[in-house]
Every structure is written in C-alpha cells, then in structure tokens.
Amino acid sequence: MTPEEYRRQQAGVLARLLQLLMPLLGVLQARPSDQQWRAFVQALYPIVMRSRTESWRAAERLYRGQRVLQGAPEGPIEFPRRNYPPEALDKALRRVARGRLAGLDDGQAVPELVRQEAAAVVVRHAQDAGREAIVDAARHDPEALGYARVATGTSTCAFCLMLVSRGPVYKSASAALLRDGTGEPYHDRCDCIAVPVFAREEWPGRAEYEAAERLWREGGRSLNGLRRYLAEQRRQSGEQGGEQAA
Template identity: 35%
Template structure:
C-alpha cells in the first residue's frame, strides 16, 4: 500500500465513527413541530458537537502530520521540519454550523439534519487538510500542495481544482481550492517534485479534461464548467 492509501484509510477510521455520532446528536431535531427555538437548538447542537469535532479534528491533524513527515522522508530523504498542527476554535465551528442550523429549523427533515452533520464532518476533515497546508507553508523544500481525489471519481468542481496541479503554496494562492463540498473525498498532498507526487496521474488526466472542456465551451459559447460536467457524466 502507498503512503497516501494508508493515510486515506486512517482518515476514514477517524471520520466515520464521528460522523455517525454527529448524526445521532442531530437526528431528534428533524421532527416537525419541535418546540425549541433556533437559538436553543443551536446552543444544544454546538455543545454536543464541539467535543466530538475538536477531538476528531486533532486526530486527523496528527494523522496528517505523520503522513507529511513520511512523504517528505520518502521523497527527499530529509528529516521532519518543525510545524504545528492546524488549530481549531469553537467559534469557527459555530460559524460553519449557522446556515445549516437555520435550514434545519425551517425544514426539520432527514436531508437538513444530514447537511448539519456534514458541515461538522467537513471541519473534522479540515484538521488534516489544514495541517498539511501549514506544513507546506513552513517547509523550505516543499514546492506546494496539490488536491487529489480519493474516492474513485470526482465532480466537475473538484476535477477543475485537481487540474491545476501543485500550484498552491499558501492560503492566498489556493483561493477557492480550500473549498470542499459535503461528502468531498479530496485530500491535500505535499509536493516535493513536480515530476513525481501522489496523484500526479490524476492531475494530468484532469488537466486534459479541462482543456477539452474549455475548447468545447469556446466553440459552443457555453460555460466551461458545464462542459466539463457533461464530459464527466458521459464517461
């Protein structure tokens, strides 16, 4: 197994149990006609979510740190470079939960409850993603980081971002590439050699798809992302 494969498997072992626990917390709030106010629901959900998310966020960060060090040693032969795990704050989680909480209060359904739990899961996943990004920023031999898909297929938005390859060195250069939709299985990998890095074949394939999509969009007068979506759906 590759270092990336091991990392992804370890990440799932952390995320799946916490996702189930988050759903158990939020499931009672999907019942129509609940007597609690939005503020009461938000306070209760945040109080229940925070310890679960905070611990899992730290665990995904620790796992990402181990993966970064292993990848760095395998690619460069160098020892680890000092950097800290990505931090997380209760207020940040509250901010991410605000919109799905409002949606659940307006529409207490299974789908809205799952959306709320999904927003918290994205914060758990962010522990690993941000830790690797922090490592790249602190590492003088890292060329950047790349986005890779780990679930077998990706949506048009993710394919577009994968097609950019290892062009990201910090949060400013990443821009929208720090965005991850619900259920997104994209990971962040450090790049020490542009000719050889985890997910390079993905990057090259996605780049070809994006070139074809932009060419078709120019010919048809359409949106390139819609052309890419059509190409992916036809495969």
Template identity: 30%
Template sequence: MAGLAEQAQRFRRVQALLAAQMARQILQVWRELMNPAKVDASWPAVRSALMPIVQQAREQSATLARAAYMDARRSAGVPDGGFDPHGPLQLAIDRLEASLDVTGPVEFKKAIAAGKTPQQAMDAAAVRMVGSTQYLALEGGRSVMKQSIAADEMATGWSRVTDNDPCAWCAMLASRGPVYKSAQTAGDPRQDGNRYHDHCACQAWPAFTMNEPFIGIAEKLYDDWLRETRGRGGRHAVNAFRSWWESDGRAAYRAPDRT
C-alpha cells in the same frame, strides 16, 4: 514515485474514514436528542453534545496529517532537519456554534416553512449539518498540510488528491496535478487548489521534488482539461469544463474506491 502516490491515496482514505465515523456520531446525537416538536428548547443540549465530537475529530484529523506529512518527507528522502509540521488552525468556538446553529435549528425551521414534514426537515438539517461539521473537522488536517508545505523549505508544492467521483469544481482543481510553489498561476482559474467545500473528499499532499507524479485520476483530468477548454480562458474555461463534466465526463471516472 508510485509509492508516494499510494501514500497520498491512503491518507485521503483515512481522512475520509474519520469524517464518516464522525458523521455517524453527529447523526446519532441529532436523532436521539433533538425534539422536532420543541426545537428551541432541545437545541442547547444537542449543540453541547455535538461540539466535542467535532473538536475531537478535528484534532484527530490534524494528528493524522502531521504524521502523514513526516512520512511523506521521509519517503521522499528528505533529510530530517528537525522540521515540525505546522498548525492546525484553531477552531473558534463561536464559529463552531454558528455553523451548528445554521445547519441545525435554522435549517430545520426553513424546511418546515417550505412545507416539509418534521421528519423531512430533520433529514434536511442532518445533511447540512454533516457536511458542515465534516468540513470543520477535516480543516484540521488540511490546515496542517497547507501551513507545513508553505513553511517547509524542502517542500516544492502539493497535489490535490480526489476520490473517483469528485464534483466538477474539485475535478478542475485536481486537473492541475502537482502545484509548485514557484508556479506561475496568473490567469489560471484552477490556481487556488486549497479550496474545499461541504461533503468534499479531497486532500492536499506535499511534493518534495520538481518531478512529482500525478496522483490518482489527476493525469487524465489534466488531459481532459486541456481538451475541453482549448481556446477558452477564465470563467469560460471553467464553464466549459463543468458542462462537460456534468454531461459526459463524470460517469467515465466513477469506479469503486479501492481500500
């Protein structure tokens, strides 16, 4: 079981490295091609250069996820019955264009209207754009995992794998530990473990038994969730956990992410 947990952490780190490499490419194009004095005129060329970077990273994320899924299957001792990983979800061109438009020139103009300098506006847009494009790229691998787990009769569920410094939302979702297909989730605010956000480092990892280990910090998070939300439910539980995480909890988990 420990080996499976280590595999899951390696997979998350590889996906994070892919996202970081793509971010460097995105920033290079943005800084070299975008003219803050001529936003509307320079943007079409910038967008054309950015789109294939995101599309390629998304394909790489999906390829990594397909290979990792089959490795997890083999490591769990699941017989090879000819199963092929599913996905990824196709990325619509208009969705990619809209995301780039909103986080690029639109964000730049909003920052200028708010009194930012052109350089500050460039930086603000860069942060938004990196977060959005990383989300779209990593969605390739995440959708492979989600669809494959759902379609694979041998898969029992999944775990959400975080780094050592997740936000309150991701820490809450990871606190469920292994999530099984047959689990009763009614009334549990942590039930949708497949939700992600911009700048999110989390990944899903498949489970193939009903006795899966907690991965990384998830087991301690589970104990923390039970303690901090005792006697509360629904939104009140979420708020209590978030308040604790942001005031005291998060600092206790921050540690160098081992490679």
C-alpha cells in the same frame, strides 16, 4: 505513510465521528429555542474537536512519511495548529440547518435531509483539520515545493477537478483555492485531500493531476466549459451503456 493509508485512517476517524454524531442529530427538533440550539452545538463541539485532532495527527504522519519517500533532506518541520472556536461550527450549522428548522411547524418531524446536510458539515470540519495540517506545514517547510489537491473518489465536481488540474502550485494562500462565493477551499462531501510535494517529477497524485489537466484543456480551460464537457461525457457514456444493454 502513503495517501492510501492516510485515507484509511481518515475513514476510521469519520466512522467514529458519525457513530457519536448521529444520536445527537436525532434530538434536533423543529423551531429550537436559542437555548436548545446552544446546547446542541456545545454538546457537538468536543466531539468535532476530537475528530479534528485525530485528522490532524494522521495528516502529520502523512506529511512526515511523504517527506522521506520523496527524498527531501532531513530537517525540522513546523506544524502550526489553527484555532477552531465553537463559533465556526455554530456558523456552519446555522447555514444549513438552523433556518430550515425555524421554518418548520411546532412538533413537525425534522426532515432527514436536514440531518444529512448537518452531518456533511460536521464531517467536512473534521476532515479540514487534516487538509489544513498539510497546507500549513508545506507553507513553512523550505524543502516543500508546495502541496497539491488530489481527488480520491469516483465522482469529483468540476470545480475540484479544476483545482486538481493545477498540480503542486499551492505554496501560499490563494484565491484559486476558494470555492465559488463561499470563501472555503473544500465543500461538503468533498473527497479531495491535500498532499505535500517535494519532487516535481514523482509525487502521489501526479497521474490524477495529469488526467485532470487533460480534462481542463478539453473543456476549454474554463470552469463552465469543463462543466459542459463533463456533462457531455456523462451523456455519451449513458447512451453507450443503453446501447449495450439493448
């Protein structure tokens, strides 16, 4: 399987998830009681688990396919399964939604933004199962050089670009993978995936890595510098677009 095929499969997973998720988010009410909140999370959890399983299986197919395509020797591959308790989903949803709901007046309509933020959390938790599958398999596979972070969208934040610019260096757990202050490697609405790397000279995402590495250097090799550099690039691009329109 190629990363492009993997992305299409993951898109299907997320489309099915959202089809089931949105009606549940629609029943959220202002100031939910503890019992109502628990019932909401309990109804949502099996849906998320199914999506995580589908995401994990798609990642396993990507890993096995890339192992062959990149010329690694045949051999057994270990795919550990991480524990995902309901408490993990509960904690994440409390962070973005429960407090906001509690701050509403009784009977007040739930802002659409709250539902969107809750949906973004659920989607990330589903996607993370696939990312984790790649990471954990690479850590246990003696044939893997490691895994690399690859951005797949048209707009990638500076923090993710910084991690993309490091290439296939993530063989073991590292604080460098964690987003500022959250202890999580991927953020809500993140478009990055993890890809296994077996051949340093040729692997999916190498071109994106080299482009990100150039941006990192041009931004002064610091996160704040990269943010300023990207902002300046966007500003200049906007000015040029305005001149052309004129």
